[in-house]
Amino acid sequence: MKSLTRRTFIKTTLGLGAAAPALFFSHTYSQAKPLILGLQADLMGSLLDYGYWHDRVVRAAIKKLNQEGGIAGREIQLLVEDTETNSETGRRKLQKMADAGADFVIGSQSSAVAIASLPLAQELKLVYFTLGEATEITGEAGNRYIFRPNHSVRSHATVAYKWAVENLGKRWTILVADYAFGQSHAAEWPPLIKSVGGEVLNVFAIPLSTQDFVPFLSKVDRARTEVLFHVFPGANALRFMTQAAEQGLFDKAHVFGVICTVDGIRLEDVPKIEGSWYLSNHPHRLEDVPAKIKPFDEQFRQLIGATAEGNELNTNRSTTGSHYWYGWEAMHLLKRAVEETNWKSKSNNPELIKFLEGIKVEAGLAFPQGDKFIRAEDHQAFHDHYIERFEGGKLRVKLRLEKEKAIYAPLANYSKQGF
Numbered sequence: 001m002k003s004l005t006r007r008t009f010i011k012t013t014l015g016l017g018a019a020a021p022a023l024f025f026s027h028t029y030s031q032a033k034p035l036i037l038g039l040q041a042d043l044m045g046s047l048l049d050y051g052y053w054h055d056r057v058v059r060a061a062i063k064k065l066n067q068e069g070g071i072a073g074r075e076i077q078l079l080v081e082d083t084e085t086n087s088e089t090g091r092r093k094l095q096k097m098a099d100a101g102a103d104f105v106i107g108s109q110s111s112a113v114a115i116a117s118l119p120l121a122q123e124l125k126l127v128y129f130t131l132g133e134a135t136e137i138t139g140e141a142g143n144r145y146i147f148r149p150n151h152s153v154r155s156h157a158t159v160a161y162k163w164a165v166e167n168l169g170k171r172w173t174i175l176v177a178d179y180a181f182g183q184s185h186a187a188e189w190p191p192l193i194k195s196v197g198g199e200v201l202n203v204f205a206i207p208l209s210t211q212d213f214v215p216f217l218s219k220v221d222r223a224r225t226e227v228l229f230h231v232f233p234g235a236n237a238l239r240f241m242t243q244a245a246e247q248g249l250f251d252k253a254h255v256f257g258v259i260c261t262v263d264g265i266r267l268e269d270v271p272k273i274e275g276s277w278y279l280s281n282h283p284h285r286l287e288d289v290p291a292k293i294k295p296f297d298e299q300f301r302q303l304i305g306a307t308a309e310g311n312e313l314n315t316n317r318s319t320t321g322s323h324y325w326y327g328w329e330a331m332h333l334l335k336r337a338v339e340e341t342n343w344k345s346k347s348n349n350p351e352l353i354k355f356l357e358g359i360k361v362e363a364g365l366a367f368p369q370g371d372k373f374i375r376a377e378d379h380q381a382f383h384d385h386y387i388e389r390f391e392g393g394k395l396r397v398k399l400r401l402e403k404e405k406a407i408y409a410p411l412a413n414y415s416k417q418g419f
Contacts, residue, residue: 020349035074035338036064036418038081039327040093040117042109046233047209049264050109053324054131055080058106060304061331071335072343080383090266098124103346106330107131109323110182121145125419127349129330131323133260134184138380139411140231144419146350147356147379149333149372150165151281151406156258159385159406160279161192168277169226170198175216175240176231177328185231185258201225210236213243230257237261238270245272259388264320265299266311268393278395280322280386282369284310288388288397293363293370296301300328300368310395325369330409332366333359333374350419357415372403377410 017186035072039058042051062076066355070076076147079097083090090113097105105121107114107130114132121128124144130137130146135154172193176182182205190200201221206213217288220228228249237257244255255273259280267273282297286308298308305313310321333356337343341351358376372383385406387399 038097038105040108043082053320058327087112091116144414144417155406157188170182173225259322284321284395296368377413
């Protein structure tokens with residue numbers, strides 16, 4: 001294969017860190033050419049913590065699979081491209097990986113990158129596992145070549161709105177970052193809150209680059225707001241919550257957000273946000289993982305270098321523990337689909353796609369987050385969720401929300417599309 005500039009090309013007989021001399025395994029691969037996987041990794045920009053962990057976990061999954069004989073006897077090789085958390089860059093990098101021979105691609109955590117990439121995946125007839133969460137990705141923006149192995153914003157809102165209104169409060173003020181993911185939350189939550197007798201006092205869409213939130217917080221109706229719901233990425237979520245605490249809003253309302261806003265951040269270093277609530281996809285700490293899946297999660301953490309407390313082994317860097325399983329499970333879905341359909345090349349993509357439409361999987365090391373299914377119509381996965389609270393300097397699970405409560409009517413039917 002020709003060399004490419006600014007591209008990481010990793011034969012995943014390498015370890016989890018930077019490139020190192022290849023390790024030699026006892027397995028001998030068949031003469032079939034390697035299977036090439038592409039990864040859109042957000043290694044720079046606002047989602048760099050996600051990019052770091054998706055890159056690390058996908059490498060770990062491929063290392064494991066290669067040690068077990070690869071996929072259908074074919075060694076897996078990995079192409080990694082940095083999206084810089086930018087939609088146009090991400091789309092261009094997807095084209096670059098396709099030109100380099102990628103057979104399949106695991107996409108970006110960024111909804112904006114995903115939305116920009118979906119039409120190209122269809123044009124290229126490239127099976128694309130999107131990790132972005134905006135509702136429209138498996139709605140009007142999607143197509144038959146894309147699968148989302150994790151939740152959507154709508155399933156997040158659907159699984160939790162009743163509990164939140166009943167337990168946190170009926171009068172809500174919503175503040176979101178003004179980009180695809182935040183906009184999706186701003187659209188999904190209000191009608192659900194209102195459907196069970198709640199009231200949305202205000203929705204504020206705040207520029208992504210904002211660092212001073214006081215002008216927006218000053219507009220919050222403190223006398224009436226019972227729930228302050230927020231959606232901001234990474235460092236901005238901490239700025240928002242810290243400034244909200246300094247303004248006394250934690251004393252007046254329950255501060256509630258999706259875990260996406262703080263995953264990958266060491267919350268124990270930010271005591272001001274004590275008492276904040278989160279809707280999550282998987283427990284941050286091993287002790288909170290349900291007994292049924294705890295053995296699988298423990299082994300998974302060992303293989304990716306994560307501790308029981310949800311930090312990186314040796315560095316103590318926080319994991320994106322609510323999200324990092326996405327790529328691991330996508331790799332094992334891919335293995336199952338390729339081997340069950342006897343996939344040889346992209347000419348076999350229709351059979352592989354049909355196999356994945358409606359697939360159900362059970363918890364195991366391949367699927368450590370738990371049982372789930374991918375709906376045939378819109379290629380949307382459904383899995384369990386959790387309510388976590390930051391108490392005593394740690395995230396603690398307060399409630400598990402079963403996947404059945406997350407189901408909503410399909411917004412599209414890709415299974416009727418051609419190939």
